[in-house]
Amino acid sequence: MQTTHDKSGYLSEIRSATGVNVSRCYQCGKCSAGCAVADEMDYPPSLTMRMLQTNDVTHYHQLLESETIWLCVSCQNCLSRCPMEIDIPRLMDYLREKSIEEKQVNKKSKYILSFHRAFLDSIKYTGRLYEIGLIADYKMRTFKILQDMDIAPKMFAKGKLPIIPERVKNKKQLNTIFKESDKK
């Protein structure tokens, strides 16, 4: 539902999907001060909140195209320290989903998304993470073939990289989870 203050409609959509009311933020900056990755971000968390508050669709799209939303590591420090208890990590999850949906994923952040996708695909196929498969899939997607060639053999020697994947037996149930959840 659009209100008179919400010309573009994205604020009410954010609110109904995540429960976050961005207008509650009064820009104290504690989220940015405590953010583990703020100095890597194009817009730190408090600026992200400000950009959403402007209700300007240009700002909204800048965020969907930003590195910020992919660099957020979900450590939850911002939420913990926010005097208004605004769930910024949940907001970041939402913006990432929107960014994928609207095909606006930041080019420099594509490795992060590739990793997430390879991870989820691994679970989709076997129900449990298969680490060798995950890394192979990630390398295929990113062409970072030589990455971590020093660590893998050591992990293998220490029995930290099982060759045979663990599998969920009830594959049907698993398929339903992925099929039904993708519809949403």
Next chain:
Amino acid sequence: MMEIGFYPGCSLKGSSSEYAQSTLALAKVFDISLVEIEDWNCCGATAAHNINHEIAVALPARILALAEKQGLTEIVVPCAACYNRLTVTQHELNSDPDLKARVAKIVQMPLSGRIQIFNVMQFIEKYIADRLEEKIIKPFEWKVVCYYGCLLVRPHNILQFDRLEDPQSMDVLMRKIGAVPLDWGYKTECCGAGFSVSRTEVVAKLSGKIVKDAEERGAKAIIVACPMCQSNLDMRRSHIDHYLQQKTHIPVLFITQAIGLAVGLKREEVGLEKLFVAAEV
């Protein structure tokens, strides 16, 4: 022998197998049998909630429903990330009846939402702590720093575990086994978490600051309760040393390894040789 449910999660079956090994061995010393949830799946970890909220809820929900089906009322979840996803999901389901009904349909099993989910400290506090001191054979007399990371303590309003900024549960357990936990500045700072592969340089920097402070305080080990933290601080040590421009030597032990050694388990029984940065005991 007492039986409690057990959700190992994927890391404990692979890259952090020593965490499973030491947790199971420690439980056995105290006559507790940890019973694996049958046919469990991955909790979805960071990847799921980053790109698909519905899957992020449905995957942990299936695990909780399976536990219930098996008649388990309490489950031990040593991985901090799994513990976080399971607890947050149960909270979300219990506070949104529509979501709960929809997800129960997706996983094709009933969801009561009443499973007690314990992280490893909660498990030890409830079932082991009061018998711990009498079982100590070889006090773990090390200066240590206890590293809790993000996911054991945040979001506090849902997890309701320990203190948010200066947690104590691990420190208390360390004192019980003879260790000296030191004051330091990085108890709940982030290690870089799931960026280990996709943004290794971020992990090197964030984990580097943690390792540096631990060494500067004079600690001989970093004690952790999260496989993701452990692998970033331990297996990524060459990247960390490169970032710090110095060679660091401090080992990173799971809390169950430290306590296991104190109650007389051997190095190999707690998987100590699996650490990348060697711990000389």
